[in-house]
Every structure is written in structure tokens, then in C-alpha cells.
Amino acid sequence: MTTSPPGATETELGRTRRARKIGRVLTETHPDAHCELDHANPLELAVATILSAQCTDKKVNEVTPKLFGRYPTAPDYAGADRAELEELIRPTGFYRNKTDSLIKLGRALVERYDGRVPGKLADLVTLPGIGRKTANVILGNAFDVPGITVDTHFQRLVHRWRLTDETDPVKIEHAIGAMYPKRDWTMLSHRIIFHGRRVCHARKPACGACTLAKLCPSYGTGPTEPAPAAKLLKGPRARDLAAAAGVDPELVPQQAVVAEAP
Numbered sequence: 036m037t038t039s040p041p042g043a044t045e046t047e048l049g050r051t052r053r054a055r056k057i058g059r060v061l062t063e064t065h066p067d068a069h070c071e072l073d074h075a076n077p078l079e080l081a082v083a084t085i086l087s088a089q090c091t092d093k094k095v096n097e098v099t100p101k102l103f104g105r106y107p108t109a110p111d112y113a114g115a116d117r118a119e120l121e122e123l124i125r126p127t128g129f130y131r132n133k134t135d136s137l138i139k140l141g142r143a144l145v146e147r148y149d150g151r152v153p154g155k156l157a158d159l160v161t162l163p164g165i166g167r168k169t170a171n172v173i174l175g176n177a178f179d180v181p182g183i184t185v186d187t188h189f190q191r192l193v194h195r196w197r198l199t200d201e202t203d204p205v206k207i208e209h210a211i212g213a214m215y216p217k218r219d220w221t222m223l224s225h226r227i228i229f230h231g232r233r234v235c236h237a238r239k240p241a242c243g244a245c246t247l248a249k250l251c252p253s254y255g256t257g258p259t260e261p262a263p264a265a266k267l268l269k270g271p272r273a274r275d276l277a278a279a280a281g282v283d284p285e286l287v288p289q290q291a292v293v294a295e296a297p
């Protein structure tokens with residue numbers, strides 16, 4: 036007897052149920068999921084998020100301790116010496132544009148918000164360098180306001196799971212948001228992004244070592260045999276991820292464990 040892949044003939048309710056199951060499995064799979072940009076306040080998170088464009092979070096975290104020490108407040112960015120700021124953030128790439136955004140952000144915060152980062156989406160998206168995705172990251176992680184962060188990993192995974200056909204990030208945000216309780220949105224986003232960085236990669240997803248295999252219509256996009264799949268897992272918990280998927284953790288090579296999640 037052949038069985039249809041999950042999602043093949045699904046009602047809306049069935050899809051929402053499967054989405055929630057995916058959410059529950061991800062909660063168990065990635066207990067360490069969190070915002071990977073180091074920050075201690077909304078301004079630091081806004082700055083780190085601007086720096087993270089086209090750059091790994093790890094590289095941003097290497098740069099920000101010195102940056103945050105030198106520029107602790109919005110007026111510091113507003114009055115920054117451009118050459119000095121450029122030099123500090125140069126390792127994150129596109130440093131001229133990013134310097135521009137940081138100085139303009141500092142000025143806008145001083146002029147319009149008394150030097151503070153506002154806690155509302157409608158205000159955040161008016162700030163230089165801050166789009167809807169960044170605004171949701173800031174709301175969810177610095178203000179505890181639930182937000183869905185539709186980045187490249189998020190888009191790829193919800194499409195692979197066939198939870199939505201939408202391609203516009205705002206429409207994806209609404210479609211996925213409707214399937215989960217609002218209070219879960221921020222952590223759900225972290226878990227999906229964690230899964231995208233560590234298991235369900237763009238080129239070769241680790242299907243044979245994935246805890247979502249039974250719920251995923253795209254199972255088979257990557258290798259399904261345990262040995263080649265286990266080699267694709269990434270990050271310090273790669274062996275735990277293998278074990279959670281019922282795969283021998285010994286199949287995960289050491290370089291996978293120390294590999295930086297993209």
C-alpha cells in the first residue's frame with residue numbers, strides 16, 4: 036500500500052493541525068532556540084539587526100561588544116564620526132551603507148522618539164534601516180511583543196512544509212500567524228530559523244536525520260539515508276539533533292559539531 040505524503044490532500048484544518056504538530060516537534064528539537072544576535076536593550080538589538088544584513092550573526096556578535104561600548108545611546112550614533120564608525124563595523128560588510136543607516140537611525144530616534152527605540156510596529160518601520168522583518172525581531176526580543184520573523188530560512192521551510200503558497204513576506208507572516216497562538220510567534224520564529232540553519236539547509240537538507248520527516252511533504256529533498264544525512268547536521272547540538280531523529284549520533288562528524296550554523 037502506498038501512502039500519500041503529508042499535505043497532499045489536506046483541508047485547511049488539517050494543515051493547521053500539522054503546522055501545530057511541527058511547532059511541537061520543533062520545541063522539543065531546539066530547546067536552545069533564541070535570538071542569535073547578542074544584545075542587552077532595544078537599541079543594541081536594532082543596531083545588531085541592521086549589521087546582520089548579508090552577514091552571519093556570529094560575525095555581528097564579534098563586532099558589537101566594542102561598538103556598544105563606544106556608542107551606548109542613540110545620540111552617540113547621531114553624532115558619530117563616520118570614519119570611526121565605518122572602521123568598527125567594517126568586518127560585517129556593506130559598512131558604508133550600514134554606517135549611513137546607523138547614523139540616520141540615531142538622528143531619527145533623537146529627533147522623533149526622545150532617543151528611545153519605540154515599541155510599536157507602525158513606529159519602528161518608519162525608522163531608517165528598519166523594515167518589517169527587523170521591526171518584528173525587535174518587538175519580539177526586546178519588547179516581548181509577539182512577532183513572526185520571515186527571513187530566508189523561514190520562507191524556505193514553510194514552503195517545504197507546504198503550509199502556505201504565499202511568496203510575499205508580509206502575506207507569509209499573516210498566513211503562518213493565523214495557524215499558531217500569538218503568544219508562540221516569537222519562539223516559533225526562532226525555532227524555524229534554528230531548524231533552517233542546522234538541519235533543513237537550502238541546498239542539501241538533512242532529511243534522513245530530521246525530526247520532522249513524518250510531517251514534511253518535502254522529505255527526500257535531501258539524502259534520506261542516516262549516514263549522509265547525519266553529516267549535514269550543523270552546530271554544537273548536531274549529535275543531539277541526530278539522536279532526536281532516531282539516528283546514531285556517532286554518525287555526526289566532529290566538523291559538523293564545530294561548524295558555524297549559516
Ligand code: SF4
Nearest residue numbers: 235240242245251254
Ligand atoms: S524532512 Fe527534509 S525537507 Fe523536510 S523539514 Fe526535514 S530536512 Fe527539511
